[in-house]
Amino acid sequence: MLVPIFTLKLNHKINPRMVTLGKYDGKHPNLTAATTAGKVFVHNPHTRMANASGRAIEASVDSDVSLLSINQQVSAVCAGSLDSLGVNDVLMVGTQTNLLAYDVQNNTDVFYKDAPDGVNAIAVGQLGDIETPLAIIGGNCSLQGYDSEGNDLFWTVTGDNVCSLVLCDVTNDGDKELIVGSEDFDIRVFRKDEIISEMTETEAITALCSMANNRFGYALANGTVGVYENNSRYWRIKSKNQAVSIHSFDLNGDGVPELITGWSNGKVDARSDRTGEVIFKDNLSSSVAGIVEGDYRMDGHSELICCSVEGEVRGYLPASQEQKGNLMDTNVEQETIRELSQRKQNLLLELKNYEENAKAGQAERPSGMGELDKAQMGIIPANTQLQTSLTVNPGDANKPPHVELSVSTTNDTIVRSVLIFAEGIFEGESHVVHPSVQNLSNCLKVQVVPPKDVPVDLHIKAFVGGKSSNQYHVFELTRQLPRFSMYLPCPDDTPEPKSSVAFTVNERVQRVLMWINQNFLLNEDITCKGDLNIGFISLRGSGPVFINMQANGQVTIKTDDLDLAGDLIQAIANFLGIEDLQVTADFPMHMEELKNVLHKVDEFHSVRQKLTAEMADHSNLIRSLVVRAEDARLMGDMRNMRRGYMELFDLNRDLINGYKIRCTNHQELLNCLKLVNQTIQKAGQLRVGKFKTQVVSSCREAIKTNNISALFKIIKTGAS
């Protein structure tokens, strides 16, 4: 059994996910965490130890904690070294409007930057071939990397608000890639500013951590924790609690780090990185706030340090050789025996079942009740087959448009219930259809509404049996839902959308046709000779889409939905194996909208400046009023004091109103900026490979220099 080697009570609350460990003087690790009221505390027990050489000093934890006032809601905290030598760590504190890099040791700013997109996550380290380490911040749809002087050497956009960031070598090429988890359920891997892979999960990705052997761990908002290797998922588990923090640490001393998870109910567990099997668990009294590792006792061994939101800190040393692999408080032999006997029990039960079945099947009973018996035993004809089909249903007044999955048997046996497991379609990932007894038939229809255009595997389990059976046969099968399933071939008279994208591929029309047949849910495969010209209509209400391809490889996709165009291009490029693709895009409506948004951003900025000045002015007045009123109080001049405080009250009310206006203004500004970032990201999504990166970086340049016409040109042609 592994027990904590130290436990501390810090008497400060800790904000979840805002814990880090930094060696600010280059030697002593200090636990640093964000706490309430816009403050960050640094726990430094080491100076006391140095002082305590002579006589014992009362070991009060309070004296070790020093508070840093940020005076704003802290949204992320991270410590790391920004110079290439990497001796002293710098503390990075992110708030909704700015990023502060602070040298705790010398009480100096390293840099202070405005971050209009907010700072949701920070990661520090070397990225790709950029020489100096960067502090990478993830905000609303944007990623920015600063070096030690505060120059931004890295900028790109991503699909939605960034929730988590980690630097990890996924591709095993020696350089670290940036893994970004965002609110649109996607994990994206960036090599410098190029997306090299994208994985779709089922919820917002709240935490990521780098592990050994190209693996990385992830945690979702719905309580899922798992491990990816390269681009494929290794394992995952789901819990009803939320994973707050994950960390990779070799707790059992076998040389391979385990995935340590801190849960919202205070549980901490360590899982093997290969199987996800729990090898250790412990409970903190309140929700876990963060997990870090470091040599906190300065004895040369790295410890795992778990912090709870109430300020409880526990440190664990890795297990020694003799208790290797045996961290749980149980006897392994007993556990194994129990497990084996459980299995034996199950097998016996199963065997019995089969025997009964066989008996019923062979021996005709003299009573003539054979058929009934058979039914009761759940025997079905041997040639029973389960058929599934997927059709697109445009919906009607009662039903929204959906994809219809019908599960039917080939004879008069009934489908008692269907259990579908599919990621990201149903809430909670699985869906059970269990019709009432009178509605039973040999066919069952299930509505499936995929929220996004991604291919999904539907794992279907159907219970099939006779009408009056007590026992049913389970049919298991997997059906893939094609990527673009929510589209119907549109009638001929549909008006063409105004916007379009055009590009050229060196492929035959038949290949593209094949792609369409594979990726759309069609009743029958489409064939055509010569030029390809097909139209679909989206069931999600984003209008029609026309795909047109000429024999010379010129492809035009007409749609008003920028997202959809991007998805189609990415999917086609993927299918045809195109590495780089330049695209001309013409989206007059989107451009108009973007123009308005940029205009609005300018307005908000100028209003904000005015409001800020007004507020500062008011607060100056308030301060002088307080001093005057207090002065009057000290001199016993109660009438003046009363007057002063009355004025103060009025001014304070004004100030609060002003603050509310400022808040809404800021929120609007944020939304606008997010929209701009998203448009850039979508414009990038229209291109493939190096052109994608090029579009994003030149858009950034255009925004930086406030050159709006250039921005439109870049979005349209893909180059400035």
Next chain:
Amino acid sequence: MDPMYMAYSLFRRRKFEDCINICTELLEKNPYDQAAWSLKTRALTEQVYVDEIDVDEEGIAEMLMDDNTIAQITRPGTSLKKPGTGQGAPSAGVRPLSQSGRPLSGFVRPGTQSGRPGTMEQAIRTPRTAHTARPVTSASGRFVRLGTASMLSTPDGPFINLARLNFSKYAARPNLAKPLFEYIFHHENDVRNALELAALATEACGFKDWWWKVQLGKCYYRLGLYRDAERQFKSALKQQEMVDTYLYLCKVYVRLDQPLTAIDIYKQGLEKHPGETALLTGIARIYEGLNDMTNAVKFYKQVLHNDNTHVEAIACIANYHFYTDQPEIALRYYRRLLQMGVYNAELFNNLGLCCFYAQQYDMTLSTFERALSLSTDDLLTADIWYNIGQVAVGIGDTSLALQCFRLALVSNNDHPEAYNNLGVLELRKGHLDQARAFFQAAESLAPHMFEPHYNFATLSDQVGDLQSSYNATKKAIEAYPEHCDSKELLEQLKKHFSIL
């Protein structure tokens, strides 16, 4: 003579009143005369112009209620909030503290008397007793008191009605916008409108004019938005490396309590402007604020190397030498000041003290007499009498000392050092009750001084009042943790208590 030419000439000769009159006449004839208008604004501004960089003291409200500093507890020597944590300065036993509890500096300037008060009472009381010029807030008090526009009478309304001004029109014309900005900022002291004008103007010139950025920074600084000010100054520095901008930026960092960053910025400035005394003095001042006298003196010497008539540097070095037991050297620096034409009571007082400690007794009393005759201020007279008292104690003439200290109290009833010394003298005479009263008076006037606490503790210890002795010793150690005698006394008392 052309009246416009005349007005310019008057302006150059700093006869602003006459210049304004001529401009007013010109404007009456032709209200759209831009040259006259801008000259008048400039003249009005010049009348009330105050150096923003040097004359700037943190207001009571900012000091007490603002929390711009990041670290609340810092490593020794990295914060201006806790003087006396630096290394290299003489201890509090040798170098006295000013009336608000900072180590004495050789040169009085804004900020040398600050020390962060703990409570509102203390904050409000200190300026009353210490006769400082601390304003209520840095955005209000000083600018009104120093006689800006609000006090100048204007016969027919203000010259420019800010509420009616269309800022965006003026912002596009740099020749009018700059004088107008200075007028709003210095004369009207309306920072909010000044900020608006500056923001529009900097936009109008495509964010390319560093001057506007500096002005924006000044506005933000005045409003207490230090981070915004920092951004503007940095951006201005990227375009044009001006000494002024460096100085402003450092002031921001001082407000943010990041002295080491400020020193860094000063040094960056020195790379561009080698030997610039303003920057060197800035560094020296910060080191002095950190109580790191070795470095401070090093930089003051560099200042003198570049400008050998720099009064502040000479005074501070002299002060350092005096308190590090080298009165002869200090004397030479003070004489240098005298040669340069500084002729005031403070200098003669210092000279007198140096002469005494350098054993030039013939000069001592005559310089003190000169100091007394030059003194114009009761506070100063009290200090001089106190110093003469010190000399008297030094030569063992206790009755003269007694008289001197009493005279000091006549001039300034709140002179804690004089009370303390009187107490000691009474104690020697055996008048315990009087001595106790004096010590208590000194204690209440200057809780930051350790001497009255310690003296009171020893007195109480002698008469057997161990409890008060213990309390007083505690206070003494709090004021000066390294004080050896207090520590011994505390040990002794603890032993006593444990025996009991």
